[in-house]
Amino acid sequence: VLPHDPSMRPVWMMRIGLFLYDHLARREVLPASATVDLRHGEIGQPLKPRYSKGFAYSDGWVDDARLVVLNAVDARERGAEVLTRWRCADAQRAASGWQVTLQGPGGQERSVQAKVLVNAAGPWAAQFLREHAHIQDSKTLRLVKGSHIVVRKLFDHQTAYVLQSPDRRIIFVIPYEGEFTLIGTTDVEHNGPVGQARIAADEIAYLCEQASRYMRQTVTPADVVWSYSGVRPLLEDEAANPAAVTRDYQLELDTRAAPLLTVWGGKMTTFRKLAEEAADMLAAPLGGSRGAWTQDAFLPGGDLSGWIGTAQRPDGDFQRFEQALTLRHPELSEPMARRWARAYGSRVELLLRDGLGEVVAPGLYEAELRYLHEHEWARTADDVLWRR
Structure with a gap:
């Protein structure tokens, strides 16, 4: 949802942009854009009262x-x-x-x-x-650093927000890993070693400020529980603004x-x-x-037909698969079944071929650790906790 700020772009411009977005993209699964009333319902609740109108559109996301x-x-x-x-x-x-x-x-x-x-x-x-x-x-190559911050969740629903900032950039506020909210990103020139990109204090302050312009709950640097930065390799075209x-x-x-x-x-x-x-x-x-x-083509684990029969819609198919996994393996807690379904798809049978095994850490069992080591090159704690 993009809350409309009249001081940024006019409504007619936003509608034209979303019209083009709808008609240039394939709309076989994702719903078309729509105008939403933010004065009522859970979508508008986390926002400040002055944002009464917004625009909803759909997009995909992936665990990189x-x-x-x-x-x-x-x-x-x-x-x-x-x-x-x-x-x-x-x-x-x-x-x-x-x-x-x-x-x-x-x-x-x-x-x-x-x-x-x-x-x-x-x-x-x-x-x-x-x-x-x-x-x-x-x-x-022009190296541009993009940084994100993570805070405790600012809302309970699964809709993300796109916020317009006065510098003409946009900031995303996204539900993240169940209990958190992800806020990003920045666009900053990076001139140091690529592998040493780190978020700067002014980037944290910038993201907190932009989120706080829209959200009822003020976001401060003290609220940040984690952050990360990546470097985008962009072809130099002599644009003055990195964005x-x-x-x-x-x-x-x-x-x-x-x-x-x-x-x-x-x-x-x-x-x-x-x-x-x-x-x-x-x-x-x-x-x-x-x-x-x-x-x-399916990525490994993406073919769910052995669990749910004929595919229908990606969103509904995943829900049916999650339900089938829970029924077939009642030993899995609901959060674990959801996480495993999302991460491994139909390959969960490889994880469970010898049972769950011992608890290695909260939410991590011997079965998953063994699978990651044997099938996904995991060798260190970071491989398991951060890179898989």
Whole structure:
């Protein structure tokens, strides 16, 4: 829900924008946008009384950690070798392709040969070319830091808010992990090492201030229980405002010698389309193509037909699966069944093949720990608690 602030954009502009949003996007599942009265009902209750009108629209969301891991699991199940905790120490062009030196977590080295090399290092893409592939490229990445804060939940329903700020940016206020609210994001130039991006005090203050402009409950830095920052690798287009830099991606195929495909920019929303385009570009160097196929493919655990029969609608299908899981495994508490259903889908049977086992930590059983170690490369506590 986007509460309307008359001092920002007029109603007619908002309606035109949402009309375009509705008609440019596929609306097979998500409902169309609508005007909502914030003076009545639970949606308006967390907002200050001066916000009486709003606009509701629907969008999708994803757990980025699960998406990345499940893509890796899917690749392995299709024949790929996935080497977590290994880095590319050196890449040299040779007559027959690429000679790549990989370095493992213990310092051990391994040499591999490849027909083509794909540089999908995100914010490290330019650095990889210079320092590891020994290539100087004219492309420049603009690194923009986006930070989020997490506070105790500000409302009890599952609707998120989109807040307009005076600097023309928007802030999202999103239900998060049951008991919390996620607030973000910022757009700040990042000039330091990519791996050392951290939220700054002024970013925390900014997010608290913008949330407090709309929410009845004032949000202060003291309310922040956690925060995180990411770095967006954006193609430099000389825009003065970091928020105005294009979020689009560009694929660059260098075939002067052994083929090298570099991915510049990109974001989660278009990752699958980007990957299909990359595969199409590599068809000729690799000597074959099977065509795009991922649009209708399931990620591991995504095919629920064995539990619920014929698929109908994603939202209703998931609810039916959660109910079926609870009935088949009454030993699972309701919160655990919901979390496992969302995280693992039909692969929950792999978790439960030998029972729950011992309690390792609150909400974490031996069965899940064993599964993550055997099937999802988990090796440390952080792998389990934060990265899966």
